[in-house]
Amino acid sequence: MASTDSSPGRLRVQDGRLHISGSWTLEHHAALKALVRSHRGGAEVAAADESVDLSGLAGLDTAGARLLVALLGAERMADVARWAPDLPEARQALLATVARVLREPLEPQPPRRSPLGDLLVDIGERVGGLWRQQRQLLAFIGLTLATLLACLLRPWRWRLTSLVAHIHQTGLNAVPIVALLTFLVGAVVAFLGATVLRDFGATIFTVNLVAFAFLREFGVLLAAILLAGRTASAFTAQIGAMKANEEIDAIRALGLDPVELLVLPRLLAMLVILPILTLIGMLSGILGGALVCIFLLDITTTQFLTILQRDIPLSHFLVGMGKAPLFAFLIAVIGCLEGFKVTGSARSVGEHTTSSVVQSIFMVILLDAVAALFFMEMGW
Structure with missing residues (x-):
């Protein structure tokens, strides 16, 4: 019968047999380690399995098992169940597991790369991630358009209550900040234009500068960027929270389509509200520039309005308004897609919310630059 002594482990050689007794635990690790070292240095470990008790x-x-494996060898201890059958099974399993782990060779470390190699690998991984991300975006755009077309042919499936709620949330609540920002930017553009044009005696053309800038670019661009930061993040957080709480799975279990239920109302709300906010941004920006022209450049209100009517073609307004639905579609799709990518934790919600804002702003600016080049080449 095994001893119940809790004193530190002991090693004793008697009649050619090595007797191992006592407590081989972490509590006595220092003393046991010294004992194993002195025994291995002063006497040979028994070669036969039967000579170990x-x-x-x-x-x-585990600490004591590690020392016993070091004393008797990993090969012998891996087969401890054969030559020590009276040892309890739990201790046999512990000794065999520690021996097997110590017997297995360590995996070779990967070769160390140079800083240039690390940089190239990082660039490759980012490019690969960007490519996968754009493929997912294209696939989700196709799915959204297919669902939208199917719902357009079945008006009884339209969710007007959700649509109106999202229009109020994403649009009406954003009117003050869009109007204020574009007003201030309009004033700044007028200041800068007047500063440059004054040297040429052409301050009157500040009116044309402000009108061109806001009708073609700044009105739609500032409104889209604000909605990308304000609304795309909200879409991602809302859908991401539902994904984390398994509400998306519940919607599918009820036989409902999450794209039709969650994406389409947000998409249609953005398609409705961004052109309206773009118009508000155009008017507010021109108003901010008009106040600077009237109070600082001695341009009367009549002159300002006359120049707008005479020198500013309607095509500039149409170019700016034509970009709004495209920007709205991209912002809504990116925000919803990032929400569906959430894996279930609060950290994932935060990461994908940040990603949706960055992607939306980047895509808006990229498409605006491409559109500007296209319209310039076309002479529009």
Whole structure:
């Protein structure tokens, strides 16, 4: 019968047999390590398995098993169940597991790369991630358009209550900030234009500068950027929270389509509200520039309005308004897609919310630059 002694482990050689007894645990690790070192330095470990007696073990843990494996060898201890059948099965399993782990060779470390190699690998991974991201976006755009077309042919499936709620949330609440921002930017553009044009005696053309800038670019661009930061993040957070709480799975279990239920109302709300906010941004920006022209450049209100009517073609307004639905579509799709990518944790919600804002702003600016080049080449 095994001893219940909790004293530190002991090693004793008697009649050519190595007796191992006592407690081989972490509590006595320092003393046991010294004992193993002195025994291995002063005497040979018995070569035959039958010459080792483990019946006196009073306690054993991983630290003690590691020392016994170092004393007797990993090969012998891996087969401890054969030559020490009286040892409890739990201790046999512990000794065999530690021996097997110590016997297996360590995996070779990957070769160390140079800083240039690390940079190239990082660039490759980012490019690959960007390519996968754009493929997912294209696939989701196709799915959204297919669902939208199917719902347009079945008006009884339209969710007007959700649509109106999202229009109020994403649009009406954004009117003050869009109007204020574009007003201030209009004033700044007029200041800068007047500063440059004054040297040429052409301050009157500040009116044309402000009108061109806001009708073609700044009105739609500032409104889209604000909605990308304000609304795309809200879409991602809302759908991401539903994904984390498994509400998306519940919607599918009820036989409903999450794209039709969650994406289409947000998409249609953006398609409705961004052109309206673009118009408000155009008017507010021109108003801010008009106040600077009237109060600082001695341009009367009549002159300002006359120049707008005479020198500013309607095509500039149409170019700016034509960009709004495209920007609205991209912002809504990116925001919803990032929400569906959430994996279930609060950290994932935050990461994808940030990603949706960055992607939306980047895509808006990229498409605006491409559109500007296209319209310039076309002479529009």
